[in-house]
Amino acid sequence: MMNRATKWMTGAAALALVVSVAGCGATNNTTNNTTTGGSNNTTATTPATPVTINETGSSLLYPLFNAEWVQAYKTVDPNVNLIAASTGSGAGISQAIAGTVQIGASDAYMADGQMAASPSIVNIPLAISAQQIMYNLPGMNANSDHLKLTGDVLAQVYMGKIKYWDDAQITKLNPGVKLPHQQIIPVHRSDGSGDTFLFTQFMYDTNATWKSTVQFGTSVSWPSVSGGIGAKGNDGVVAAMAANKYSLGYVGISWLDKAVQQGIGYAQLQNQAGNFVLPTTENIQSAANALVDKVPADERISLIYAPGATSYPIINFEYAIVNTKQPADMATAMKKFLNWAIDPQNGNSSTYLAPVHFLPLPASVAPKSQAQINKIGG
Amino acid sequence: MRKVSSGSKIADRIFKVATGISASSPVLFLAAIAVIVLLQAMPSIVFMGWHFLYGINWDMGNLYGATEVKHGVTAPAGASYGALPFIVGTLASSVIALVIGVPISIFTALILAYKVRGTLRMILSILVELLAGIPSVIFGLWGIVVLAPWVGHKFAPLLTHLGAVLPMFKGPVGTGLGLLTSGIVLALMIVPIITATTRDLLEQVPILYREGGVGLGMTSWEVVRFICLPYIKEGLVGAVALGWGRAMGETMAVLMVSGSAINYLPHNIYSPISTMAAVIADQLDSAMTDATHMAVHALAELALVLMVLTLVTNLVARWLVNRGRSGRGIGAGVKV
Numbered sequence: 001m002m003n004r005a006t007k008w009m010t011g012a013a014a015l016a017l018v019v020s021v022a023g024c025g026a027t028n029n030t031t032n033n034t035t036t037g038g039s040n041n042t043t044a045t046t047p048a049t050p051v052t053i054n055e056t057g058s059s060l061l062y063p064l065f066n067a068e069w070v071q072a073y074k075t076v077d078p079n080v081n082l083i084a085a086s087t088g089s090g091a092g093i094s095q096a097i098a099g100t101v102q103i104g105a106s107d108a109y110m111a112d113g114q115m116a117a118s119p120s121i122v123n124i125p126l127a128i129s130a131q132q133i134m135y136n137l138p139g140m141n142a143n144s145d146h147l148k149l150t151g152d153v154l155a156q157v158y159m160g161k162i163k164y165w166d167d168a169q170i171t172k173l174n175p176g177v178k179l180p181h182q183q184i185i186p187v188h189r190s191d192g193s194g195d196t197f198l199f200t201q202f203m204y205d206t207n208a209t210w211k212s213t214v215q216f217g218t219s220v221s222w223p224s225v226s227g228g229i230g231a232k233g234n235d236g237v238v239a240a241m242a243a244n245k246y247s248l249g250y251v252g253i254s255w256l257d258k259a260v261q262q263g264i265g266y267a268q269l270q271n272q273a274g275n276f277v278l279p280t281t282e283n284i285q286s287a288a289n290a291l292v293d294k295v296p297a298d299e300r301i302s303l304i305y306a307p308g309a310t311s312y313p314i315i316n317f318e319y320a321i322v323n324t325k326q327p328a329d330m331a332t333a334m335k336k337f338l339n340w341a342i343d344p345q346n347g348n349s350s351t352y353l354a355p356v357h358f359l360p361l362p363a364s365v366a367p368k369s370q371a372q373i374n375k376i377g378g
Numbered sequence: 379m380r381k382v383s384s385g386s387k388i389a390d391r392i393f394k395v396a397t398g399i400s401a402s403s404p405v406l407f408l409a410a411i412a413v414i415v416l417l418q419a420m421p422s423i424v425f426m427g428w429h430f431l432y433g434i435n436w437d438m439g440n441l442y443g444a445t446e447v448k449h450g451v452t453a454p455a456g457a458s459y460g461a462l463p464f465i466v467g468t469l470a471s472s473v474i475a476l477v478i479g480v481p482i483s484i485f486t487a488l489i490l491a492y493k494v495r496g497t498l499r500m501i502l503s504i505l506v507e508l509l510a511g512i513p514s515v516i517f518g519l520w521g522i523v524v525l526a527p528w529v530g531h532k533f534a535p536l537l538t539h540l541g542a543v544l545p546m547f548k549g550p551v552g553t554g555l556g557l558l559t560s561g562i563v564l565a566l567m568i569v570p571i572i573t574a575t576t577r578d579l580l581e582q583v584p585i586l587y588r589e590g591g592v593g594l595g596m597t598s599w600e601v602v603r604f605i606c607l608p609y610i611k612e613g614l615v616g617a618v619a620l621g622w623g624r625a626m627g628e629t630m631a632v633l634m635v636s637g638s639a640i641n642y643l644p645h646n647i648y649s650p651i652s653t654m655a656a657v658i659a660d661q662l663d664s665a666m667t668d669a670t671h672m673a674v675h676a677l678a679e680l681a682l683v684l685m686v687l688t689l690v691t692n693l694v695a696r697w698l699v700n701r702g703r704s705g706r707g708i709g710a711g712v713k714v
Contacts, residue, residue, distance in 0.1 A: 090663035111442040113454075113669030185553055190638030190652075192664030215456070219664035221437035222640050229555050229650050230638025232660065236522070243527045244553045 049079075051333040056085040057092015057105030059233070060129060060194055060252050061318050065105065068352040069341060076340060080333050089194045089218060096321040097121060102334055104321035107194020108218055109300035120325045122372045123300050125317035126341055127348065128288050128359040130253040131198050132266040132279045132314075136241050137165070137180070142265040146278060148173040150270040151206025151305070151313065154199075157248060158186050159209065160225040165246060173270075180246065183227050187240050187249035190230030192218045194316070198304060199250040202269075202314050205305040238262065250314075253279060253357040271313045272305050279312050284359055287311035292364045299368055318358065324375045331377020338373045342366055415685060418678035421451045425672060426459050430679060433460015435641050436657075438664065438673045445670055453672035461680055463643050467557070467651035468684070470644060471632060472625035474561025479568045480618055486569070487576035488602060492588075503577070510570035518634030521563045522555070526635055529562070530554020534648050546647050555637035556650045563631050568621035575617035579610040612698050619695030623688045629655040654684040 055065055065084040073082055087095075089106040096104030097118045109123045133149055140147070153169050156162040162169060166179040189196045200216035214220050222230070231240040234255045241247045242262040251259055256266065256279070268276035277283045290308035295301050305313045320341075326334060341347035348360040361369060422430065425448060439457030446455045490502055534551035537558075541548035583606050591601040607614070637650025638660065644651050652660075658677050665673035 088663035090666040094666040108667075111667065111669060113441070113445060114667065117669050183550075190633070190640075190656075191660045192662070192667075215440045215443070217438065217441050217664065218667060219438060219661050221435060224640070224642035226645075227550065227552055229553055230640065230652075230660075231555070232633055232638070236634065239522055240553065240555060243522075244530070247553075 049329055050081060051079065051329055052081040052083060053103060053330075053334060053337060054083050054085075054101040055103040055105060055320075056087045056095055056101045057103075057321070058089045058107050058194055058318065059086045060107055060254060061105040061126070062086035063254060064127065064318075064352065064356050064358060068355065069347055072347070072352065073337060073340065076346070077333070077336060080337060082337070088192055089197075090192050093321050096323055099323060102322065102326065102330065103338075106319045106321050107316060108197040109317070109319055110321065115298075115300075118323075120323055122322050122324055122375055123298060124320045124322060124338060124342075124369050124372045125299050125361055125365065126320050126338075126369075127318045127353060127361060128284065128303075128315055129318050130279045130284045130312060130315040130357075130359075131195055131250055132253060132256055133199075133269060134241060134249055134251050134259055134264045134266045136245050136247045136264050138245055139178070139180075140265050142260045142263050145177075145265060146268045147177065147265065148270070148276045149267040151202045154248075155203035155207030155210040157184055158188070158203065158225065158228075159214075159223045160228075163226075182246040185244050185247040186225055186228040187237050187244075187247050188222055188228070188230050189232070189234075189237060189250075191232045193233075194218060195234065195250055195252050196220065198314050198316050201302055201304040238264065256357060269313050271309075271311050272307045273309045273311070275309055277310055277312050279314075281359065283310050283312035284315050285362075287313070287315045288359070288362050288365075292362045295365055295368060297368060297371070299365075299372065317361075322376060324378065326377050328377060335373055335376050338376075339370065342369050342373075412685070415678055415682050418675055419682045420675070421672060422459060422675035422679040424449050425451045425453055425457075426676070426679075430459055430461055430676075431465070431683070432462050433458065434462050434643065435460050436463070437641075438661075438668060438676075441664075441668050441673075451672070452670045454668060454670060457672055459676040459679070461654070461683065463639060463641065464652050464654045464657050464680065465683065466643055467636065467639070468626050468653040468655070468687070470557055471560040471564055471636070471651060471653060472622055474557065474647070475564030475568055475625045476618060476622055478562060479565035479621060480572060482565070483569050483572035483617075483621075484576055484607075484614075486573045487580055488606075490573070490577045491580035503574075506570050506573050509566070510574075514567065514628060514631040515634075517563050517567055518631035521559060521631060521635035525562060526554035526559050528554070529559045529648075534558065537647075548646055549648070550646075551648045552650065553637065554648075555635055556639075556648050557636075557644050558647050559635045560632050560651060560653075563635055564625045564628055567628060567631065568625050571624055572617050572621040575620065576610070576614060579613040579617065580606060583609045612701050616695045616698040619691050619698065623691040623695065626653075626691065627655055627684065627688050629653075629659050632656050633659055654680050658684075 062084060070082045070084055073080065089108055092104030092106045093110055093114070095101045107129070110121065115121065133154065135147060137147070150173065153162060153173065156169070163183055164181055165184055166181045171179055197216060197218045200214065200220050203210040204216045214223060229240060231237045234252050237249045237251055238255060238259045241249050241259070241264050260266070266279070268278050270276050286308050287303060287306040290306040290311050291301070291303050299317065303315045303317065306315070320338060322334065342361055344360050353360060426433070435458055437456060437458050439454030441454050444455045445452050486506060490499060494502060530551060530553050534554065537547050538549045538551060587605050587609065588601055591605045596604070632653050633656035636652055636656055638652050638656065639650035640652060658680055661673070662677055665677050668674065
């Protein structure tokens with residue numbers, strides 16, 4: 001009995017060994033076959049070896065990457081396999097630095113400290129996104145009534161200084177609008193988020209106390225406000241706002257339609273020129289155009305609170321975080337893909353951007369992105 | 379003496395090595411995780427000292443600004459980590475879960491062990507165990523969509539009437555996302571584990587004792603109260619502690635319904651909170667963009683605190699369960 005068991009054990013161990021060795025051999029063979037096969041079939045302009053480009057990061061950019069670009073690019077370059085993942089902007093940045101992915105997607109540009117630590121990394125804007133300030137006020141039509149708000153008032157709400165909807169500072173901005181004497185429920189993102197980055201930058205630019213205390217970032221140390229809550233993800237914020245009357249929050253533009261359907265309205269925000277503007281395509285474009293001259297060569301710039309009469313104050317670049325040190329084949333494939341992505345005839349066309357409410361890069365910014373793309377592999 | 383072939387000898391050696399590696403892996407993994415978490419937490423321990431455990435403000439500092447050096451470690455200017463609200467949130471939500479979940483579990487276990495038989499018992503047992511198999515994100519989704527609005531608009535306003543007696547029930551009730559809702563969701567998640575353990579314990583109560591109680595004219599409740607529960611007391615404490623450990627470590631469901639409070643302690647039972655596990659999941663992404671890595675170290679220290687708390691509860695639980703088991707064999711006859 002014992003003997004039979006030990007023999008069986010030996011057999012199993014030997015089998016496992018054989019399988020694992022065979023496994024290694026098989027992998028090698030497949031790779032070799034594909035390589036030789038590939039070079040026979042492809043033309044001279046595309047790299048001979050199939051290249052896999054991994055993307056991870058921003059959940060805001062993910063629908064554009066995964067549902068639009070990955071599908072479309074299959075026909076552009078069948079030799080390139082794009083894999084997109086939604087893991088958050090911070091993960092996008094850190095994994096691009098670590099080299100586990102080739103493209104890290106981020107709503108926020110990298111900080112100076114991080115740039116100094118990783119000098120071969122570039123921040124390449126791919127498109128423009130925006131954010132709206134939303135509220136659940138019964139009696140106001142979510143589609144047609146738009147409360148007027150300023151960054152200063154928002155900062156005071158999120159610091160607990162303005163507590164009620166009928167506060168003098170809010171009624172002064174909205175003459176003729178009947179506001180309820182109800183406590184405001186400020187909702188913020190609990191998870192690290194590019195949306196928090198934009199929203200806190202807006203308050204940083206418009207309120208001195210906010211600027212000196214809370215500052216800005218993808219996660220900030222929110223002042224404690226009685227009744228205020230945190231929620232995870234844009235979906236969590238929209239769910240929390242839909243369930244709670246008199247709530248106030250910030251939501252990425254790709255969620256605008258879903259939120260309005262649930263009766264959540266969005267505000268006209270005061271821009272630097274003092275006008276109250278909505279996040280329309282025109283207003284977002286005006287804001288981008290107002291700042292294009294200021295965009296530096298490394299393209300790390302806040303587009304918040306842009307000058308100009310019709311500029312919408314909360315817009316940003318969506319970034320590809322890329323390590324320029326890449327093997328030759330990979331560099332060629334990445335350059336080709338990124339150039340395709342920012343091309344207004346291709347990846348930056350409204351066919352792909354409109355479904356997620358993104359806007360193309362302004363014509364004068366695109367060359368700066370191209371210059372950065374060309375650094376890859378160089 | 380049997381002659382051992384060389385093939386058998388080799389097989390035996392492989393067997394020894396394979397079992398040795400497999401058997402030591404859980405210990406090695408535990409040790410490796412503990413060491414890594416401790417090493418990762420070290421800079422934060424040096425940076426914050428004991429303040430980490432009683433401080434209230436949690437601030438990564440300005441990741442886009444300058445850095446400063448304190449106690450020999452570098453961190454972004456303004457960074458300060460005080461985890462007390464998260465420690466309190468973890469303990470408070472898990473204790474509420476126990477207050478709600480333990481009676482439900484004990485009564486369910488009593489029904490399963492004594493009152494139902496055959497197919498019905500099997501079906502009920504399977505249903506309770508299925509509850510344990512529901513992914514926590516589904517509890518969270520149900521919590522945010524159904525439970526939180528109900529608590530915020532219906533249940534909590536009702537509970538405020540208790541405020542006159544117990545101050546922690548006083549309003550304002552807020553949004554429904556907070557301590558109470560987290561406690562209810564956690565209660566549902568720990569009921570299966572406590573129920574199953576308690577049911578097994580109750581089945582170990584000798585039938586003779588229970589029959590003796592009935593023979594003396596005791597009611598069902600009296601049998602349970604004076605014979606069964608005292609008999610399984612130690613084991614029951616252990617079962618509760620197991621559930622407690624589970625509640626403290628739960629991440630996703632709590633993250634979705636806790637209201638994610640930061641920088642303040644809960645002021646009543648409806649107040650938004652955060653737990654240690656939820657904060658780690660929430661903030662890791664931003665923490666990874668801290669060029670000084672201090673934010674990641676602080677989250678590692680939070681993980682260390684959580685791990686120590688959970689390990690202690692688990693060890694106490696095991697100790698109590700074992701004590702209950704061995705105590706029964708020797709002292710049971712004397713006790714009754």
